[in-house]
Amino acid sequence: MIAITGANGNLGKATIHFLLKKVPPTDIIAIVRNPEKLTGSHIENVKIRKADYNNRVELEKALKGVTTLLQISATSTGETGRQQEKNVVLAAKAAGVKRIVYTSSLKPKSNAHFLATHQAMATEQEILQSGLAYIFLRNSLYMEVIPGLIGSTIETKEIRYPSGDGRVSFVSRLDIAEALASILIGCEHDNQIYEITGDTAYSFAELAQLITEEKSDIKINHTDISEKIFREELTNYQMPSDVVDLLASMASGIKYNEFSYTDKTLERILHRKPLALAEYIKSL
């Protein structure tokens, strides 16, 4: 039996879609905090169990009878996020889960600027300490975050982002989901750590060039604004301060090349080339 946390999110839904091509729906448990929100044909006949990351008792109950757990990283950050991810690991251990597949951060290091990387490192440690079999998919940034990062670039002809010359090996979230589905059905990946990236890393100036080539007849430029101005602009959009901190830390992580590593593991798992960034940009 395979269970997926965050099953109502983008990655969870997509993974279920690919998993249903490999196993019957009755072998899949979608763990969600709001079952009434889980709709769509992809979910038909999949078992649904309710659990909030904040509730260890609910989580343990939802994980009964599960062999393999896909633990999708939490959206919460700070102490709350860490505790939520720890709750999932402790509940999995208590419920008798055999293996945890966890979506982690690319090439984590203790001096990382990106705040979520520290959460991922703490959860990796929890999983290692649990003694369960593990597979860590250390993902680079999703291509699908690009529209949020560049805002209304096509109209303004400018990407305002404090990333300096730092590069990102953007990877398609759908490709990650397809790889996860392959990994979840066997045990040959046990105790492996995979760095999951696109083929090529791009600076934001190169991203602007790509958007110019694929989407615009007028040149789009990258303007490397300061972190201070970036924070002020986000705050002016009424963003809560913890979200501003997270987004500023991500930009800083990009600037210092925390997402620039490239690796062929995804291609090996998929038995094909991952989606190229140009193709993704074309599809926008």
Ligand SMILES: NC(=O)c1ccc[n+]([C@@H]2O[C@H](COP(=O)([O-])OP(=O)(O)OC[C@H]3O[C@@H](n4cnc5c(N)ncnc54)[C@H](OP(=O)(O)O)[C@@H]3O)[C@@H](O)[C@H]2O)c1
């Ligand atoms: N590498 C990247 O570029 C990148 C970018 C964004 C996020 N991420 C990470 O990757 C993960 C998956 O991405 P995604 O696009 O699938 O995110 P997503 O669409 O935001 O999905 C997150 C899921 O987590 C669930 N969730 C949040 N708080 C919960 C709680 N307290 N208890 C139970 N479930 C809870 C949400 O449930 P509801 O549907 O009920 O709200 C949602 O279904 C994210 O959670 C985040 O950690 C990575």
